[in-house]
Structures are given as C-alpha cells and as structure tokens.
Amino acid sequence: xxxxxxxxxxxxxxxxxxxxxxxxxxxxxxxxxxxxxxTAVEAAEKLVQPSKSKSFNDPFSIVSHxxxxxxxxxxxxxxxxxxxxxRVSSYYFEAEGKxxxxxxxxxxxxxxxxxxLEERNRIKIDSQDVTEQSVYPGTPQGTVVAGNSxxxxxxxxxxxxxxxPKVILDPLSKPMDELPQxxxxxxxxxxxxxxxxxxxxxxxxxxxxxxxxxxxxxxRGRPSxxxxxxxxMAVLAGDFLLGRASVAIARLRNPEVxxxxxxxxxxxxxxxxxxxxxxxxxxxxxxxxxxxxIKDIPKPTGKVPVKQHxxxxxxxxxxxxxxxxxxxxxxYLHKTYLKTASLMSKSSRAAAVLSGAQDNIIExxxxxxxxxxxxxxxxxxxxxxxxxNSAIGKPSQADLKLGLATxxxxxxxxxxxxLGELIxxxxxxxxxxxxxxxxxxxxxxxxKTRAMAxxxxxxxxxxxxxxxxxxxxxxxxxxxNSVLTRTK
Ligand code: FPP
Ligand code: MG
Numbered sequence: 001x002x003x004x005x006x007x008x009x010x011x012x013x014x015x016x017x018x019x020x021x022x023x024x025x026x027x028x029x030x031x032x033x034x035x036x037x038x039t040a041v042e043a044a045e046k047l048v049q050p051s052k053s054k055s056f057n058d059p060f061s062i063v064s065h066x067x068x069x070x071x072x073x074x075x076x077x078x079x080x081x082x083x084x085x086x087r088v089s090s091y092y093f094e095a096e097g098k099x100x101x102x103x104x105x106x107x108x109x110x111x112x113x114x115x116x117l118e119e120r121n122r123i124k125i126d127s128q129d130v131t132e133q134s135v136y137p138g139t140p141q142g143t144v145v146a147g148n149s150x151x152x153x154x155x156x157x158x159x160x161x162x163x164x165p166k167v168i169l170d171p172l173s174k175p176m177d178e179l180p181q182x183x184x185x186x187x188x189x190x191x192x193x194x195x196x197x198x199x200x201x202x203x204x205x206x207x208x209x210x211x212x213x214x215x216x217x218x219x220r221g222r223p224s225x226x227x228x229x230x231x232x233m234a235v236l237a238g239d240f241l242l243g244r245a246s247v248a249i250a251r252l253r254n255p256e257v258x259x260x261x262x263x264x265x266x267x268x269x270x271x272x273x274x275x276x277x278x279x280x281x282x283x284x285x286x287x288x289x290x291x292x293x294i295k296d297i298p299k300p301t302g303k304v305p306v307k308q309h310x311x312x313x314x315x316x317x318x319x320x321x322x323x324x325x326x327x328x329x330x331x332y333l334h335k336t337y338l339k340t341a342s343l344m345s346k347s348s349r350a351a352a353v354l355s356g357a358q359d360n361i362i363e364x365x366x367x368x369x370x371x372x373x374x375x376x377x378x379x380x381x382x383x384x385x386x387x388x389n390s391a392i393g394k395p396s397q398a399d400l401k402l403g404l405a406t407x408x409x410x411x412x413x414x415x416x417x418x419l420g421e422l423i424x425x426x427x428x429x430x431x432x433x434x435x436x437x438x439x440x441x442x443x444x445x446x447x448k449t450r451a452m453a454x455x456x457x458x459x460x461x462x463x464x465x466x467x468x469x470x471x472x473x474x475x476x477x478x479x480x481n482s483v484l485t486r487t488k
Contacts, residue, residue: 058475059479062475063188066106067106070196073197075090077245078090085236088233088234088236091225092220095221100376100483101199101203101343102196103479104344104348105192105351107472107479108352108365110188110472111464111470111476112357112361112365113188114187115355120357120358121356122357122362124356125355126191126254126354150251152251153251189354189355191252192354194251195347195351195354198245198252198261199343201242201244202245202261205237205242205245207219207225207238208226208234208235208237209235209238209272210272211224212226213272213276242265245261246262254353256353257350260353263342267339271336271337272339274338321417322414325410325414328423329410332405332406336374336377336378337370340377340380341374341376344376346366348369348372352365360466364467367460368463371456371457371460371463372457372480375454375456375457375480378452379483381406381449382446382450384397384398384406385437385445397437400436401427401433405423408449409440411444411445412442414443415443419435419439422435422436454484457480457483457484464480
C-alpha cells in the first residue's frame with residue numbers, strides 16, 4: 001500500500017460508496033414503482049460493484065511480494081562499474097513513485113493466469129523460465145541453446161563488455177539473482193515480472209529526459225535529476241537505463257514482445273515531439289541552455305547542405321471554429337496516447353502475449369491499458385490546474401506556463417473562440433496565463449476534463465470485465481477507479 005498512496009484509495013472508496021449510497025436512495029424512493037426501474041438500478045449496481053467475489057481489494061497487497069522486490073531487481077539490472085552513473089541512474093528509483101505501470105503489469109498477469117491453460121495456447125507458455133522454447137528452429141531437437149533465461153546472455157560476456165572480461169567492472173559479469181520460477185499459487189510468470197521491471201525502467205528513463213526538456217526543478221519531492229546532477233548527466237543516465245532495458249527486453253526471447261516494447265520507446269519520443277512543437281520552449285530554439293550557460297546553437301558551416309524544417313503549423317484560415325477545436329482535441333489525444341498510454345497499452349498487451357492468451361483477450365488487455373493510460377494523463381493534466389506544488393511533489397500549474405494547451409483550456413476554447421489567439425502564441429504575452437486560467441474556471445474546463453477522464457475509466461472497466469473474475473481483476477478495477485479519483 002505504500003507505493004500507491006493510501007489517500008488515493010480512500011478517496012476512490014469514498015466515491016464508490018457515494019455511488020452505492022445514491023443507488024440505495026434511488027431504490028428506496030422507488031420501492032413502490034414496478035420492476036423496470038429497480039431492474040435498471042440493479043444493473044447499474046453491478047456496474048459500480050467491482051466484483052462479486054470480493055467488494056474491495058488492496059491492489060498492492062495482491063502482488064506485494066513482486067512489488068517489494070521490484071526495486072532490488074531493477075537495481076541488479078542497472079548497476080554499472082561507474083559510481084556516478086550508478087547514482088544518477090538509480091536516483092529516481094530511490095524516491096517513492098506511483099509505480100502504476102509495473103503494478104498494472106503484475107496484476108494483469110495474475111488476472112490472466114485465471115484463464116484455464118487450455119484456453120491459453122496461443123504460444124507455448126514459458127512458465128519455467130528455461131523451457132524447450134529455447135531450442136531454436138534448425139537446431140537438433142533437445143539441444144539447449146545458451147541464453148534461454150531472462151538473466152542469461154546469448155553473446156559471450158567478453159563481447160557484451162567490450163573490455164578485458166577479467167576486469168570485473170560490470171554486474172553483467174556476476175551471476176544475478178535468478179528470478180524464482182513461477183509460483184503455482186501466484187500465477188505470475190518470471191518473464192511477466194521482468195516485463196514489469198522493464199516498463200518501470202523505460203518510464204524512469206523518459207522522466208529523466210522529460211525533466212531536462214521541461215526545465216523541471218523538482219520530482220517526487222526532491223530536486224529533479226537535471227538539477228541534482230546537471231542536464232548532461234540526466235540525459236546520459238536516461239540513455240543508460242534504456243540500454244539496460246533493451247538488454248532485458250531482448251532476453252524475454254519473444255519477438256512480438258520485443259517489437260511492442262521497442263515501439264513504446266519510439267512512441268514516447270514521438271509524443272514528446274508532438275508536445276514540443278506546441279510549447280514556448282521552441283521560442284528558444286536559437287540557443288542551448290548548457291547547464292545554466294546560454295550558448296548560441298552553432299550556425300551551419302555550409303559544408304553540408306542543410307534543409308530547414310518549418311515546425312510551425314500555420315493557423316488554417318476560414319475554418320469553422322468547432323472543426324478547429326475538434327482537430328486540436330484529436331492532436332491532444334494522439335499526443336497523449338503516444339506520451340503516456342502507449343507504454344501502458346503495449347505493456348498490458350505484452351503481459352497477455354506472454355500468458356499465451358487468445359487474440360480477443362490480448363485485444364482487451366491492449367484496450368484496457370490504452371483507456372487507463374488516456375484516463376491517467378487526462379487526470380494529470382487536470383491536476384496541473386487544481387493541485388498545489390506540495391501535493392503533487394512537482395511544480396503545479398506548469399502546463400500553461402510551458403505554453404501547453406491541454407484538455408481544460410481546449411474545453412474553454414470551444415466556448416470562447418478568442419482564446420485561439422492565446423493558444424496560438426502559446427500564452428507567451430503578459431497576462432495570457434491569467435486570462436486562460438479564468439476562462440477555464442468560467443467554462444468549467446476542469447469539470448469537463450474530469451468527465452472525459454471518467455469516460456476512459458468506464459471503458460477500461462468494461463475491458464477488464466472480459467477477464468475471468470478474480471481478486472486480481474477486482475484489484476485492477478479498484479486501481480482503475482483510483483486513477484480517476486487520485487489527487488496526486
Ligand atoms: C512526463 O510528462 C513525460 C512523459 C510521460 C514522457 C516523456 C518522454 C520523453 C522525454 C521522450 C524520451 C523517451 C525516452 C524513453 C527516453 P509531463 O511533463 O506531462 O509530466 P510531469 O509533470 O510528471 O513532468
Ligand atoms: Mg514534465
């Protein structure tokens with residue numbers, strides 16, 4: 001329970017009980033009316049009740065063993081022979097994050113294990129970590145090829161290190177803690193546990209880079225990586241985490257999962273790029289902030305032909321206002337998918353692929369992660385308007401100052417077309433940010449954003465209902481509701 005804040009679950013519980021109380025009142029009020037109304041109420045009751053088997057579960061407790069060993073396992077994957085690199089790359093893992101991504105992968109893996117084995121025959125399930133799957137096509141039957149475990153390499157260590165292998169600088173030289181084999185009662189496969197670790201490593205790498213891009217000064221209640229160690233070290237540590245995550249991805253030995261996870265890395269960059277094109281930071285494109293020292297970007301020497309790209313999208317003329325706003329929402333949701341929902345959806349899909357589940361279940365897991373991810377980021381964008389710095393552990397109300405037009409201001413723009421000019425100039429003129437904030441209040445931008453997030457939350461809950469009932473599924477339902485009601 002320590003990783004996902006207790007308060008989040010308490011408020012989710014309150015919201016849930018409020019829904020139930022409301023239904024109870026409605027039922028009492030209509031006890032004299034014939035059955036249609038009560039039938040509808042009963043159906044609605046089933047929708048708000050997370051599961052018939054158990055009304056509430058603490059999502060963390062169900063996978064507490066795996067979650068508590070997550071940090072240790074990640075530490076064994078990222079240790080390097082260079083002490084400063086170790087410090088920077090482990091910095092964000094030291095402070096308590098939400099850990100939503102690995103929690104979802106682990107709970108989903110456990111929920112998928114409740115599907116009978118005979119219905120999970122899409123691939124041969126690699127439950128022992130070392131199986132006949134390691135017999136590569138073309139090798140004589142029964143030959144075990146090196147590197148079949150999530151911890152073992154295929155390439156000789158001397159090649160992986162690229163240095164004298166006798167100089168033990170790198171933990172890849174040392175035997176790592178083997179992941180325990182699948183615990184029959186637990187149902188989570190070793191490769192699914194490794195998947196949870198990989199997902200957190202990719203996410204953390206993206207945060208190290210994101211804080212440089214956003215000029216952040218705080219994360220998880222501490223100075224952000226760029227402030228604590230300089231921009232250069234933060235970027236390099238992020239790159240290093242990605243490198244180590246890539247080795248771990250390759251060792252999952254599943255081409256479909258390798259493709260999914262590699263694509264999430266590309267998607268994160270695509271999403272961030274879409275956002276970058278929309279920010280005031282691009283006003284600064286003639287200079288580089290080199291750890292406090294502002295330098296001009298070197299001018300092309302002329303030795304190589306340079307094509308200048310135009311990153312600014314001109315405002316379309318004479319286009320209907322609503323069509324413009326629709327296009328802006330479409331851009332916003334696409335960016336949000338790439339930036340946040342891609343990692344959740346593709347890792348959920350990867351967990352399902354590893355479980356051997358059939359295509360329709362794989363699709364629902366993908367859609368679950370997609371809807372949850374969209375809900376998560378839309379709530380994040382809403383909290384940027386409603387929370388204080390201390391409540392969220394990072395600077396709040398930062399989006400407008402960065403020139404970002406997220407859902408609350410887009411909803412206000414729909415009602416107030418003049419805001420288009422401010423959005424177009426990325427709120428860069430004095431007073432723009434205040435005008436935008438007042439418009440969000442006036443046109444209920446925050447409330448409309450919450451309703452949008454709620455819609456994705458409901459869709460995610462619907463996807464979950466395609467899985468068999470279990471405590472893990474109830475825990476996921478609970479977690480999904482908590483993403484909507486969280487305050488940080
Ligand atoms: C947080 O967004 C940032 C992300 C969800 C993704 C950032 C992606 C990159 C920087 C691309 C590079 C990717 C890799 C894998 C190295 P936010 O700024 O809205 O949230 P915040 O308030 O927590 O900073
Ligand atoms: Mg940021």
